[in-house]
Amino acid sequence: MAFLEIKNLCAKVGEKQILKDFSLTINEGEIHAIMGPNGSGKSTLSNVIAGHPAYEVTAGSITFKGQDLLAMRADERANSGVFLAFQYPTELPGVGTALFLKTAINAKRKFLGLPDLDAVQFMKRLKTRATALGVTDEMLKRPVNVGFSGGEKKKMETFQMAFLEPDFCILDEMDSGLDIDALRVVANGVNVMHEPHRAFLLITHYQRLLDYIVPDFVHIMVDGKIVQSGDKTLALQLEEKGYENYK
Amino acid sequence: MKITNNISLTGYNGVLTETVFGTEPMEIVVPENSEFTAHILHISGPITLRVILNGEYAKCDIKIAYLSNKNNHNNIKVEVIHQYKNTASSQVIKGILTDTSKMVFDGIIRIPFDSQKCDGHQNHRAILLSDTASVQATPELEIYADDVKCSHGSAVGALDENHLFYLLSRGIPMDEAKKILLKSYVMEILPETWEQYVDEWMDENV
Numbered sequence: 030m031a032f033l034e035i036k037n038l039c040a041k042v043g044e045k046q047i048l049k050d051f052s053l054t055i056n057e058g059e060i061h062a063i064m065g066p067n068g069s070g071k072s073t074l075s076n077v078i079a080g081h082p083a084y085e086v087t088a089g090s091i092t093f094k095g096q097d098l099l100a101m102r103a104d105e106r107a108n109s110g111v112f113l114a115f116q117y118p119t120e121l122p123g124v125g126t127a128l129f130l131k132t133a134i135n136a137k138r139k140f141l142g143l144p145d146l147d148a149v150q151f152m153k154r155l156k157t158r159a160t161a162l163g164v165t166d167e168m169l170k171r172p173v174n175v176g177f178s179g180g181e182k183k184k185m186e187t188f189q190m191a192f193l194e195p196d197f198c199i200l201d202e203m204d205s206g207l208d209i210d211a212l213r214v215v216a217n218g219v220n221v222m223h224e225p226h227r228a229f230l231l232i233t234h235y236q237r238l239l240d241y242i243v244p245d246f247v248h249i250m251v252d253g254k255i256v257q258s259g260d261k262t263l264a265l266q267l268e269e270k271g272y273e274n275y276k
Numbered sequence: 277m278k279i280t281n282n283i284s285l286t287g288y289n290g291v292l293t294e295t296v297f298g299t300e301p302m303e304i305v306v307p308e309n310s311e312f313t314a315h316i317l318h319i320s321g322p323i324t325l326r327v328i329l330n331g332e333y334a335k336c337d338i339k340i341a342y343l344s345n346k347n348n349h350n351n352i353k354v355e356v357i358h359q360y361k362n363t364a365s366s367q368v369i370k371g372i373l374t375d376t377s378k379m380v381f382d383g384i385i386r387i388p389f390d391s392q393k394c395d396g397h398q399n400h401r402a403i404l405l406s407d408t409a410s411v412q413a414t415p416e417l418e419i420y421a422d423d424v425k426c427s428h429g430s431a432v433g434a435l436d437e438n439h440l441f442y443l444l445s446r447g448i449p450m451d452e453a454k455k456i457l458l459k460s461y462v463m464e465i466l467p468e469t470w471e472q473y474v475d476e477w478m479d480e481n482v
């Protein structure tokens with residue numbers, strides 16, 4: 030049984046059909062990259078997997094660890110192990126980052142039938158992950174994503190991911206807005222999480238990210254579906270030739 | 277504990293022992309170089325507040341959060357009169373309405389001819405948690421002086437879908453996500469010690 034199986038998925042937002050017969054299978058331990066021009070539906074795919082209510086699935090299925098993902102609420106998907114690092118993380122004024130993460134981790138633990146983390150366990154876990162990703166105490170005191178630069182927001186998304194330890198991680202254009210040093214830190218954060226029970230879907234525009242996180246498969250997405258799949262060399266070819274051949 | 281209205285007023289040299297939520301307007305006269313600050317958590321009844329900035333460099337800073345439930349129909353009226361030049365006022369009003377409650381909000385800024393160089397700002401926002409709750413907001417600017425800075429705005433709507441989704445996508449269930457967002461929205465303008473009142477209202481109404 031595949032870890033994540035997307036079959037013939039069609040989805041629209043408003044009246045606009047965006048995903049058109051999209052299929053993809055991901056097994057445990059794999060890293061997949063999806064590359065594609067702007068507007069091809071990459072963020073739509075991530076939002077549909079995460080369960081954003083603005084996107085309507087009109088056909089197809091997604092099974093995750095044998096369960097019908099589309100039948101689950103967004104919070105249930107998250108607590109079952111799906112995590113989306115957003116292309117444009119939402120700012121939550123007035124909602125402190127630490128409290129937010131404490132609520133999230135305890136919601137997940139409750140879902141899994143585990144007791145809440147106490148204050149000491151929580152702080153320990155928070156500090157360990159923060160240190161690894163260069164997230165300072167001052168950053169943890171700010172409201173969620175408020176007052177962060179684009180690059181810092183991406184770092185915070187990766188930090189949340191490291192903190193919550195999901196099984197299936199979607200990273201939507203996480204390299205945009207990051208300078209090389211930050212990219213290294215963030216990529217390292219992903220690489221240390223690369224374990225046999227976990228899988229990754231990297232969405233990116235540029236092959237640069239794939240120098241730091243090496244994918245097992247690269248897919249090219251154009252106009253709502255995958256038009257070509259290959260190994261990491263496909264990304265290099267794409268870097269040379271662009272998307273022209275696929276239009 | 278039954279939560280009721282809360283009020284905290286500072287910087288006003290007067291006696292404020294009367295119950296301020298009667299039908300009579302409560303009038304505050306702010307002398308020159310003084311600042312009047314009000315924090316109000318409104319649950320029920322009418323509020324009529326008139327602030328007269330009665331000397332140069334008088335200021336007022338008014339923050340009102342209202343939480344309306346059931347079939348409560350209320351009205352809040354805030355009137356700020358910039359009687360002197362170089363006076364400044366700020367009003368921030370934030371509401372949450374549920375069930376079939378209704379709020380009528382009137383916010384008035386008056387700046388007469390001679391009151392140049394005044395700053396008057398008013399911002400009202402309301403979040404509706406049900407289709408049957410409603411808000412009628414009428415800002416009124418009566419400005420005769422020409423060298424002033426004034427602004428007002430009113431926005432009424434549901435909780436932001438993207439804000440909610442961000443919390444859900446991290447595993448936080450809908451009810452808890454709503455409470456977190458609504459609480460941060462009103463606590464932004466209230467003293468920290470009032471958190472318990474807001475929590476209690478949320479637990480009962482969200």
Ligand SMILES: Nc1ncnc2c1ncn2[C@@H]1O[C@H](COP(=O)(O)OP(=O)(O)O)[C@@H](O)[C@H]1O
Pocket residue numbers: 042043045047065066067068069070071072073074083
């Ligand atoms: N919430 C939305 N409302 C309206 N249109 C949307 C929304 N999300 C995406 N779209 C449209 O869907 C298409 C695909 O967008 P998106 O999935 O963001 O592509 P990509 O991430 O590949 O750049 C675009 O034409 C975009 O304008």
Ligand SMILES: [Mg+2]
Pocket residue numbers: 071072073116202
């Ligand atoms: Mg995108």
